[in-house]
Amino acid sequence: MRSIYKYLLIILAIILQATLMKYIAILGVKPDALLILVIAFSLLNGTGESITLSLFGGILVDVLFNNAIGFVTISLLIVAYLTGILSKNVFRESTFVAFVFVFLGTILYNLIMIFSMLLMKYELNPSYLLNVVIIQSVYNSIITIFIYRYIVRFNSFVKSKKFFFKV
Amino acid sequence: MPRFLKNKQFIFVIVIAVALISAMAYTYGGGRNVTPIESAIGGILSPVEKAFNSIGNSISNFFTSIKEIGTLRAKNAELEKEVIKLSKNDIMLQEYINENNRLRDMLNFKDNNTNITTKPANIISKNPGNWFNTFNIDVGSDNGIKPKMAVLDEKGNLVGIVTDVGNNWSKVLSIIDVDSSVSALDVRTRDNGIVRGDSNGNLNMIYIPIDSKIEKGDVITTSDMSMFPRGLIIGKVEKVEKDEGSLLKQAVIKPEADFERLEFVQVVTNMKTTGN
Numbered sequence: 001m002r003s004i005y006k007y008l009l010i011i012l013a014i015i016l017q018a019t020l021m022k023y024i025a026i027l028g029v030k031p032d033a034l035l036i037l038v039i040a041f042s043l044l045n046g047t048g049e050s051i052t053l054s055l056f057g058g059i060l061v062d063v064l065f066n067n068a069i070g071f072v073t074i075s076l077l078i079v080a081y082l083t084g085i086l087s088k089n090v091f092r093e094s095t096f097v098a099f100v101f102v103f104l105g106t107i108l109y110n111l112i113m114i115f116s117m118l119l120m121k122y123e124l125n126p127s128y129l130l131n132v133v134i135i136q137s138v139y140n141s142i143i144t145i146f147i148y149r150y151i152v153r154f155n156s157f158v159k160s161k162k163f164f165f166k167v
Numbered sequence: 168m169p170r171f172l173k174n175k176q177f178i179f180v181i182v183i184a185v186a187l188i189s190a191m192a193y194t195y196g197g198g199r200n201v202t203p204i205e206s207a208i209g210g211i212l213s214p215v216e217k218a219f220n221s222i223g224n225s226i227s228n229f230f231t232s233i234k235e236i237g238t239l240r241a242k243n244a245e246l247e248k249e250v251i252k253l254s255k256n257d258i259m260l261q262e263y264i265n266e267n268n269r270l271r272d273m274l275n276f277k278d279n280n281t282n283i284t285t286k287p288a289n290i291i292s293k294n295p296g297n298w299f300n301t302f303n304i305d306v307g308s309d310n311g312i313k314p315k316m317a318v319l320d321e322k323g324n325l326v327g328i329v330t331d332v333g334n335n336w337s338k339v340l341s342i343i344d345v346d347s348s349v350s351a352l353d354v355r356t357r358d359n360g361i362v363r364g365d366s367n368g369n370l371n372m373i374y375i376p377i378d379s380k381i382e383k384g385d386v387i388t389t390s391d392m393s394m395f396p397r398g399l400i401i402g403k404v405e406k407v408e409k410d411e412g413s414l415l416k417q418a419v420i421k422p423e424a425d426f427e428r429l430e431f432v433q434v435v436t437n438m439k440t441t442g443n
Contacts, residue, residue: 018292070191
């Protein structure tokens with residue numbers, strides 16, 4: 001249960017995302033801190049963690065912000081689970097690997113989102129879809145290049161150290 | 168038995184996915200008071216969100232004021248000119264108001280807009296994703312907010328509708344969300360239509376009759392047939408196009424409320440559709 005720090009980090013990421021992220025949007029598209037974190041931790045720690053973290057983060061976002069509970073959670077769950085499975089065969093701590101995973105993961109995440117919106121009979125605007133998918137995957141993966149090493153460090157820190165209080 | 172069915176974790180994921188899809192189907196559409204657990208989650212996090220949001224606002228105010236210093240003098244002169252022009256207009260408007268009142272009395276019209284009561288609210292956070300345009304406000308059922316109440320900006324332009332209500336927070340669906348649709352009216356030509364969001368900040372008005380004389384610059388308001396109070400300003404027509412393959416027109420509408428810089432809103436609390 002030492003991973004409570006990961007959960008706290010995810011809560012912080014969601015709050016920052018909902019309040020401050022609008023100031024760094026490019027062409028109206030915001031990066032997704034939650035998605036980056038969940039993909040990174042799934043890559044580092046495998047499927048078990050990918051399921052718990054994506055459920056926790058996704059349900060939190062859905063309850064707080066979304067019109068139907070499950071939109072974000074199901075996309076996040078699928079992306080994180082696939083990442084967890086594939087992470088067995090790659091060198092986990094390489095920034096380049098994380099870059100590729102976040103890039104493809106963001107595309108898949110948005111495609112699942114679009115698919116569920118189509119099922120709900122939303123009228124979608126094709127040019128906007130393309131914008132969001134492309135800009136966000138580039139944006140997310142570039143952010144990953146800069147922060148992945150810190151996530152790796154945080155992850156090993158959580159694994160190894162003893163903390164001020166036991167959880 | 169296929170190999171993947173032996174993997175307990177995989178089956179677990181599938182079960183969760185099915186559960187989530189049913190949750191989606193159950194909760195879709197809003198218009199409910201959220202469960203106590205959901206309400207508590209929002210209640211715990213909303214003060215934190217409020218704090219971070221005000222930090223963000225003050226940072227962005229700081230940078231905008233730096234940007235504006237150079238242009239202040241020119242802007243001031245411009246504004247003074249504007250004041251003179253407006254005070255002239257004001258007199259004219261007063262004239263029109265008097266005339267309007269007389270005509271209204273004559274026609275025995277009931278003005279719905281004068282009896283709207285509102286409750287002010289702060290926006291505390293916006294949807295973190297890119298697909299949906301929803302935001303949270305800091306009032307809830309404790310303050311008498313109910314689902315399906317209309318949300319206006321400071322100037323009274325239509326912003327959205329309350330979808331889910333917690334104890335001290337509520338979710339609002341903006342009219343620019345792809346999921347929103349509002350029955351609307353062109354003030355000049357009296358054409359009815361439906362205004363829907365297209366999620367990149369504009370609105371589409373659809374189902375306009377082909378012989379309508381709708382033009383660029385027309386003001387669009389909520390119509391009497393919607394669940395919103397009538398006469399709330401939605402936006403101005405930006406472009407009119409003929410809908411391919413059907414005998415209808417559609418128009419692109421620029422919303423009057425500034426969704427990028429929305430901070431304070433007001434919730435209409437005496438709507439007939441919410442039982443008040």
